[in-house]
Amino acid sequence: MKIEEKVRKKFEELINAGDQLKHGNQHGQVRSEGHQQECIGWLASVQNIVHLVVCNPDNPYRTSVDKICNTNRGYGVSQSVGEVTVILTSLLKDIYLGLLASIEAQTRASVFDNFLDHAKEYAKHKLKNEAGVIAGVVFEDTLRGICRNTGIEEKDKKLDFLITELVKAGTLTEVKAKRARVAAHVRTKATHAQWA
Template sequence: MQDHVLKRIDDLISRGNAAARSQSPQDYWMKDVVEAQSWFSSAANAIHQVAPPGSFYMAELKRIVEHEQLNGGFPISSIKKLLGLLQSVQHEAQAGLLVKLEDQVVALAFDDFLDHATQYHKAGKLKEAAVLGSAVLEDTIKRIARKSEIAVNGMSLEPLIDELTKRSVFTQVKAKRLKSYAAVRNHALHAEWEKLDIRDVGAQLSGLRELLDEHLWR
């Protein structure tokens, strides 16, 4: 995760701790509503930016920010709960676990895409299968490249595959196979349906399952 994001979370935790300490043990509501609103919004936004959709963190964030008492102010307990959630997110992010969780959420969605693509393939719907498979291929290769700190902007699939091979993320054999999948993707992208073969699309779909298992699920 990028250093500036972790630095922002660290700053918010320091600010939240200072705000909580400024209250007396007898207080129920935060006295400075403007500061509480500012911090609460920033902390919630930071969690939203780094926590994967569908994760525990997003569900817990929703529960905290939708508490009915927030309609009348900011209970100290709500501030502390959000502060605790933010600290947990920080620890997970520093350990790289949020990135891994995000990969698994994405892999689950891609699995669904590939299920649909496989059904199209079995039904002989070449175009539909190729388009879905190609979308998964492109996003997955770029996601793997980002994990390897490779800038993906403006780069096509083959140069990315070459760069990942140089860094030993892919073997030469794997790279050759991925480039054949990229060729299927290029034909689908340019609607060159006459250049597509049902067997090549099938090989692409099977290979993508393997790619997800090796690089996103683990």
């Protein structure tokens, strides 16, 4: 099961559990101490997954969930569960519609950002070969990811072919394609240790 599917499944489980936990007694309070504990645990679990899915701390989904989860409502905590369940349902709809970056893409971007930082450090210390290899790997994977997202079959295809296909698809302009081909050439030289 892909990570995206696991996250969607977790969202659905939390929404179903939230629909059960949000019901308090006739006074709008938790039904028991155990119910209160389940509500608090549920809120923590929701906050965790929202933080995993929504990296931007200023995103309205994240700020709304944080505000509700960080407010101690005592015996009225089941009302917090109800509010957060509605937010979680809306967030899941946006995920299904592709309105949020995928977790896989966010993770890859974070890892590649670290790789590029390493490449910059290598370049700063005059280790151009090492910097070239690392930056080249990031470049190629990014280009292949763009192809996958555009519906272009990239497996076992050369970068020059992929760049041409991206131009045909209107994803790259000719000027950007020219730059990409130069970068691909440099990447190939670095990868095959053709330093001269």
